[in-house]
Amino acid sequence: MAATQVIRSEWTKIRSVASTVWTLSLAVVVTIALGMLISALSKSEFDDMSRGDQLSFDPTFISFAGMSLGQLAMIVFGVLVVGNEYSTGMIRTSLAAVPQRGTFLFSKIAVAAGLALVVGMATSFVAFFLGQAMLGQHKASIGDSGVLRAVIGGGLYMTLIAVFSMGVAVMLRSPMLSLGILMPFFFLISTILGNVGATKKFAQYLPDQAGSRIMQVVTPLDDDTPYGPWGGLAIMAAWVVAVLAGGYLLLKKRDA
């Protein structure tokens, strides 16, 4: 079984369902629009901010504010790419056509991750430039120290969150269950854990909190995070590798 055959097949699968288009469009639109809105609001409120807040004002990070919501659409994309195989029963047809389960899984993930990377990277750049346009005189420039890294990091973050969701969906096999766990987790629980003193130490190692560090250019004043931007992304990548490994082992072992 040539992997290139399976990759072509997976590309046909992913481009031929409507959910791909609407989840990714939603991710693009929400991330960019919400980023612009919050950037515009921040600009108008800048003069009322405390001195400390003004000093640690991070225009790059502000323009990515839409990702907190946009990432949910990326999660839906990742979950549906994998979960639809199970919910529709297509998985049995797919595995009968490609019985090498590792080839099947990693071809599917490579195709979906590649697509998420292209969309995520474009979204990140557009969100940055439009966000900066909203920020007026407080804006950052792409040439400033650390800014390009943050913008590229934003695209990588969106890709990794999608791939993480794919791994979870392989393990759970049900799109509803996967979304029921991932959506509240990344939208609410992770944030809550990160803001409560007792759980903060632990929460900063969660995939989204560690990964989003890469989008920061100005570190907050009281920051004591034990990792840097690339360190944070590496922690997120380790989570992704872990769920993919778990998904692969389960897929290999389980009856389809």
Add this chain to the structure above:
Amino acid sequence: MIELEGLTKRYGEKVAVNNLTFTVRPGIVTGFLGPNGAGKSTTMRMMLGLDRPTAGDVRIDGQHYDRLKDPLTYIGALLDAKAMHGGRSAFNHLLCLAQSNGIPTSRVHEVLETVGLTSVARKKAKGFSLGMGQRLGIAGALLGDPRILMFDEPVNGLDPEGIHWIRNLMKSLAAQGRTVFVSSHLMSEMALTADHLVVIGQGRLLADTSMADFIAQNSRAYVRIRTPQRERLLDVLHGAGITVVEAGEALEVDGSKSERIGELAAQHQLVLHELSPQRASLEEAFMQLTAESVEYHAHSDAPLEQPEPWGDGWRKD
């Protein structure tokens, strides 16, 4: 050729498929018969490498399924007509299967034509009727022009025209020298299509025989007689050494002795209102065969406090 050797599948305590050994040969339609829950679908999933056997082995043309290079070109299967993404068009569904096995796109158009779905090729599969879905599943099975074809309950839910079409398709595939393996829970359906019969019940092999032999062995032949001169005829038949069973108004004689009985009646100038050779239905024979397996199983290993047979309905078959 599909070869099973001691194929066994256990789910915890439950034995879904129990030590099956048989061979599916090319050039004929082999029917795979058993009541719902007998383990037919589980067996077929193991043949396709979807479920892992607990014990035993199944080989396709001498190889394990996951060793086949481009498996769709060896064996095509229709397991479940619903096993596809409803949001994808018929064409794209077949295209992604074709691409994964290096089958050219032109072949997708060919099989769509074969199953009569060309006009709806660009329509989403979720709008398809059961019959159209079944046809699309069959198109997927034919895609790689495989030497072996496998259909799980292909006529379920089809209209008479669709049933007729599938029967003829299976026969013509077998006539081309291909191996055709088709499951059903209906004996009457098998009697019309299958040349060879593999019967299972509670996951056990109950019969592996040619259709003709199965009919000869399991379908009791008898002669039904009605006469107004009942007592005299009984005496005559007893005198000739023929055993008679009284079945309500009529009399029944085992075997196919209608000529002999007619001649005896004529000799003794007896009036007959009916003298007809009969055959017990295959459906009856099949039910008897599988009922025995249920009973046997319940006595042998099912605990007494759990009287209902476990085999029914716990897993889709």
